[in-house]
Structures are given as C-alpha cells and as structure tokens.
Amino acid sequence: MGFLKADSPKIDYPAWQRGNRSERLQPLVRHIAERGMGNPDVLYLVYIVKIGLFIVGGICFALSTKGIDGWTGITSWWSEPIVFQKVVLWSLLFEVLGLGCGFGPLTGKIKPPMGSVLYWLRPGTIRLPPWPNRIPLTAGDRRTVLEVVLYAGLLAATLYALLADGTGPVAALGTSVGVLPTWNIALIIGLLAVLGLRDKLIFLACRGEVYGALTVTFLLPGPDMIVGAKLVMVAIWIGAATSKLNKHFPYVVATMMGNSPLVRWKGLRKRLYRGFPEDIQPSLIPQLLAHGGTVIEMGIPVVLFFSHGGVVTTVAATVMVIFHLVILTSIPLGVPLEWNVFMIFGIGSLFVAHAGVGLGDVAHPWAIVALMAVIVVAIALGNLAPPKVSFLPGMRYYAGNWDISTWCLTESATAKIHAQRIGFGALQHKQLEGLVGPENAEIAMYRGLAFRAMYAHGRAVVTLLNRVLPAGRDGDYAIVEGEMIAAYALGWSFGDGHLHNESLVAALHKRCHFEPGELRIIMIDGQPIHRQRQQYRLVDAATGEFERGTFDIADLVVRQPWQDDVPMHV
Structure with a gap:
C-alpha cells in the first residue's frame, strides 16, 4: 500500500466477470490474505488525528473544572474522580455525535463519513424502537420532534456536565475538587433511558453498555x-x-x-x-x-x-x-x-x-448488586439467545459471532430508496460507481464480500447467495453488506445485525413499496454459546420470509472462503 494510493488487486475484468461467484472470490480472498484490504496510509493518518483530538478534548474538559489547572500539571490531577467522570461523558458525547465507532471510510462510509447527528436532529428519518409492541408510546419508525428534542437535550445535558465544576471536598475519595452534581448525572441517564426506548439506535451509538453503565455508577456516593x-x-x-x-x-x-x-x-x-x-x-x-x-x-x-x-x-x-x-x-x-x-x-x-x-x-452494596445483575443478565441472554440482545449490551465484541445480513438489491430497488431520500448521499455501491466507475465498483463490492467470507460465518453467506437470488439472475443484483444499508438509512452502524433485520426492511418497504424480487436479504443470527449451529432467514422485502434454516459450525470451519457448498438444514 502507498500513502495516497490503495493497493488494489490486479484483475482482468472481462475474464473475471465470466467466472462464477467462487471463481470471482478466489483472487480477492488471496489478495486480502496477502496484503490486507490495501487501504492507503493517509486514511490511517485521519484516524490517528481523530484519536489525538479525542485525547485533547478530554484534557480540555478536565481543565475547565475549577481546582484543576495546568497542562503541565497533569500528573497532579489526572486521577481526580471528576476527571474520570468527564472522560466517560466526553466519550459518550463523542460516540453519540457519530465521531467514534463506525466513523469514516475504513467502515465504508465515504460521503458523508458519518451520520448520527446529521440524522438524529432531523424529523422524518427512520428510528427503531426496541420493543414497540410492549412499551406504550414507543411504536412507529419515523423520527418525530420528540426524539429530536430528547436527543438535543442529551447533547446539551452532557455538554453542561462536561463544563461543570465539582461539588466540593469528598474526604472518602481524597479529593478537594469533588464530583459532578448528582442532578446532572440523573438528567443524562433519564434522557438516555427515555430516548433509548423510543430509538435504540441512539442508546447503542453512545455505547450505553459501557459509558451509560459507568454513568449510572456516578449516582453512587464516595468509594x-x-x-x-x-x-x-x-x-x-x-x-x-x-x-x-x-x-x-x-x-x-x-x-x-x-x-x-x-x-x-x-x-x-x-x-x-x-x-x-x-x-x-x-x-x-x-x-x-x-x-x-x-x-x-x-x-x-x-x-x-x-x-x-x-x-x-x-x-x-x-x-x-x-x-x-x-x-x-x-x-x-x-x-x-x-x-x-x-x-x-x-x-x-x-x-x-x-x-x-x-x-x-x-x-x-445493593445498588451495585442491582446494576451488575442487569449487566450480567444482558451478557447471559446475549450469549444464550443472540437474536434477543444486541451484540453491544451482550458484549460479544470481536468474537466473530455477530448477527449479520447481506442485502441483494436490483437497480430498481436502489432507485426507489434514493427517490425516497431515505439517507444522505447514495448507497455504497452507487457512491463507488461515481468514484471509480462501474467495473472497479463491482470488484470493490466483491472484495467486501470476500472480506466477509474470510470470517467463519462468511462461508454461509457465500452458500446462501445461491438460495436467496432467483435462478439465472445473479447479474441483476448488487450484493451489499447490511452494515452499509444501516449506515445509509439510519445514520449509524457498528457490526450489529439488529439494526438491519426485519425492522429496517419493514421501514424501507413502507416508504419504497418494493415489488417481489426487487430486494432480497440473507439474515444470520449469532451462534448461541451452548449450540454449535447458527440460524438463517431468507427474506423478500415485499413478500416476507421465504426460507428459514440452520447450518453447523463444523461445516464452516472445514471450507475455504470461496466455497459455496455449506450444508443447510431448511
């Protein structure tokens, strides 16, 4: 790879296009194995600068506190409890603005490189309530002024806390500066809870299982x-x-x-x-x-x-x-x-x-026991029943065992989504066509499929493409990661299949009125920790689920990424 130029595979496009899916994937898989995704170094520099700005921002908010002074005196105040509180809240704000996880071109987000605040301060965008049929007053998939006000309130309350001073000496913690006001912490938690019940996107985007849980501990006194x-x-x-x-x-x-x-x-x-x-x-x-x-x-x-x-x-x-x-x-x-x-x-x-x-x-102790009970139950359910709990509160980070989806869109389905102005810009494959041309865009999208195939569950995706696409119509469909659809339609994505499952399909169909066969999706649930198999669903956006089944993990781990013969139990 170079500083400005990507290390792309050298492909004879006409010959490559004549091959079947397995033959197309082989050179791309081998290129990734030998060279990685080949991103130019300048992209990594962007992320390094972003980390630097995150660190500087945290220091600035710490220094805004009365009693904490001096860039050169960090060793004397970095361990103050209020500094830890402000770093947590700064991290929460950084994430919920869309500047943290899932940001930028390395996650497939090009123009714009983020969504989040651009979407969530705008009525009419798609929202996804976690339990619309169980929690009163939360149903619906269209963002209203209420969600916008709640989100703006969360930003304002968090920023106010970041600029606040401590409440005074706390002998048990050995601090003369003190901690943040309890009412401010309670307001942030209350806004996040109400907003999360109306739209799980924002709770997940602020990394509620990390920064939200830590913010709850700020309600506890002293040690x-x-x-x-x-x-x-x-x-x-x-x-x-x-x-x-x-x-x-x-x-x-x-x-x-x-x-x-x-x-x-x-x-x-x-x-x-x-x-x-x-x-x-x-x-x-x-x-x-x-x-x-x-x-x-x-x-x-x-x-x-x-x-x-x-x-x-x-x-x-x-x-x-x-x-x-x-x-x-x-x-x-x-x-x-x-x-x-x-x-x-x-x-x-x-x-x-x-x-x-x-x-x-x-x-x-009982306050801490109650908080930990909630966290432990979420982790247990996330591992025992992945479809029930997002991989974030389930804390299934980096495990290679996520809920995923792969979307297959015809040109007409893409046009309908763009016509409804669902999100900003264009879907990933259309952005790539505008940047590098149709041929290179097709290779780039296949390289994304090859990258997915290098994970164990990706072998199942390659096989299920043969079942989800109508016979003889492979060339009619663009194959796009569900992550990219969520990023475009919702404004945020971070490896969580719960954001691009049937709920998003229904929200898009309500707006776009797809015809049968225009949009088809592979959905795969994460593997339960006590079972050596995963469940899949094949869904047509217009007619609903048309196949459901399972596949065994043992059949994945004996195949190469390009092989498309994983046995399916329908």
Missing part, C-alpha cells in the same frame, strides 16, 4: 462509585472474553492481524493461514493469539480488581494496557479506537490510582 465503575469494566472484559469461547474467533484474529497497518511483511501475513494460497484457514499463530487473548481478558481483570496495589497490580495493569494497544493498532472492523483509548485510561484511573479502594469500602 461506591469507584468500586461500581471497576466492576462495570471487569464485566466488560469478562463478558467479551466469554463470547470468544467459540470456533469463530481465530478467523477474526487472522483477518484483523492481516489487515493491520503495522503488519507490512507479506510473509508474516501468509503465515497467518495454514497453506497460502490454497488453504486460507487460520494457522496456529492466530489460534494461539485468539486463545491466549481470551485467557488474558478473562483472568487478568479479576487479578486487577482484587490485587489492591503493588507489583501485582502494576503487572496486571501493564498486561491489560498492552492488550488494548494490540487491538488499537490493528484498526479492527468498526474502528472502536477511542473506546480502546478510554479503556487504557480507565485502567490507570480506576485500578492503579485507586487500587486501594475495594469491596470493603462499599457502603451501599
């Missing part, structure tokens, strides 16, 4: 707040590790490491696979990294929580900082970069600076 925040972070780590107890994760590691901008040696990339170029299954290297990382993420946080200072705390904290730096520098799918920066800060602020604060200092 209870520190212990509660520590337990939330431990739950995040252990929940994420639990979700990686599957056969999918080595595929994630191989693909993620091979796509890292720091891995420049093609020889190392090839060694991530068993027998490049014929066998693109994860080699022993990603398998060891996957299992080793899971052990670290499962066990070290417990040591960190109970060590209470000294050498053990220092070693455990160092291990976890390195753990997050590895993820950060790999530029993972969805680019949750600022989240990893936050987790590194949280390690220092909570577990090192306040290492001595532990369970013995808690004055109101």
